[in-house]
Amino acid sequence: MIKQTIILIILSILLSVVANSISPENISWIGEYREISDGDGPIVPPSAEAGDPPFIDINIANIEFATKTSIFVDARDHEEFICGTIPGSISIPFEYMPDELEGYFETVLADVSLDYSIIVFCSGEECDLSLHLARNMQDLGYTGLKIFFGGAREWDNAGFELERREECDQ
Amino acid sequence: MRSIIHNDFITMLSRIIMGAIFIYASFYKILEPALFxxxxxxxxxxxxxxxxxxxxVLPWLELVVGLALIGxxxxxxxxxxxxIMMVVFIIALSSTIIRGIDVDCGCFKAGGSATGSATESLLLDFGMFALTLQLLVSKSKRWMLQRIT
Known part of the structure; x- marks a missing residue:
């Protein structure tokens, strides 16, 4: 019996190695997951209302980032975006909102389905652009929205890397 | 009771049910490892x-074991x-309930937080565990592709 259990696990490991090497959905064997916050839960602004997209804490933001299962949307202006954002984020500055919003989504989020997981953030607690952008996106039919209200500052304070582009220094 | 446990048809039925569940459960995990x-x-x-x-590794183990059970x-x-897997699943789910973590089990589809289905999943796990225990003690050797020695 023991010999058979060993054969079965070795076969499974071999199959997983082969599958992960050829799959377009492959992931690294060693994940970068960390427990950061003390479990206090997400930061929720006083202006939050019932019906707003859910607020997430730094742990959830990190796991979504590490597993690449969400799109991060930076709601701050372009200058702040290029000088330090969560890596891989899309810039949708809320200063253009809400009239130009639909046209914006037809370009940067053209290939993203309405129910895909999207995490909206801005600077931090003093900034409510993320909340307003998320509400507008909700009105446009996006259903997988989440708000990371701790934003770029909480991300930075937790020791995570921010992406800074060369244009920032120019 | 003993005749039921060792009955060839009941044992085969348990093999098919548990094998099919494990094979089915492996699909989304193999296709979307990041979500799992x-x-x-x-x-x-x-x-x-x-x-x-x-x-x-776990999804492939589920698939391989599911096929091995049926075949x-x-x-x-x-x-x-x-x-072993049923015991681990039951311990994992129980611990989330005890610790108050609101978690979807992630057993058959992408899990996450706050769907509150851990208790239902645990009940299902206990039902499945009853079948796997039956397979463990059953002496039935019929309908095997490979002879049991």
């Missing part, structure tokens, strides 16, 4: 370094594995 890794993370049970390794190949090993 996230489901594991939500349990807060194993070190971060091991999450992706488990997310990549009767490396059968005793497969029966031991399904029992």
């Amino acid at each position: 890794a996230k489901s594991i993370w939500y349990y807060h049970l194993i070190p971060g370094l091991l999450i992706n390794i488990l997310a990549l 009767g190949v490396y059968y005793r090993g497969a029966v031991l594995w399904v029992n």
Whole structure:
């Protein structure tokens, strides 16, 4: 019996190695997951209302980032975006909102389905652009929205890397 | 009771049910390992370094063991594995309920937080565990592709 259990696990490991090497959905064997916050839960602004997209804490933001299962949307202006954002984020500055919003989504989020997981953030607690952008996106039919209200500052304070582009220094 | 446990037809039925469940459960995990890794993370049970390794190997183990159960190949090993996995699943789910973590089990689809289905999943697990225990003690040797020695 023991010999058979060993054969079965070795076969499974071999199959997983082969599958992960050829799959377009492959992931690294060693994940970068960390427990950061003390479990206090997400930061929720006083202006939050019932019906707003859910607020997430730094742990959830990190796991979504590490597993690449969400799109991060930076709601701050372009200058702040290029000088330090969560890596891989899309810039949708809320200063253009809400009239130009639909046209914006037809370009940067053209290939993203309405129910895909999207995490909206801005600077931090003093900034409510993320909340307003998320509400507008909700009105446009996006259903997988989440708000990371701790934003770029909480991300930075937790020791995570921010992406800074060369244009920032120019 | 003994005749029921060792009955060939009941044992075969248990093999098909458990094999099919394990095969079905492996599909989304194999196709979307990142989502399954996230489901594991939500349990807060194993070190971060091991999450992706488990997310990549466990689905294939489920598939291989499910096929082995139904086909009767490396059968005793497969029966031991399904029992080990059921015990681990039950412990993992129970711990989330005890610790008050609101987690979806991630058993058959992408898990996450706050769907509150852990208790239902645990009840289902206990039902499945009854079948795997029956397979463990059953002496039925019929309808196996590979002869049991």
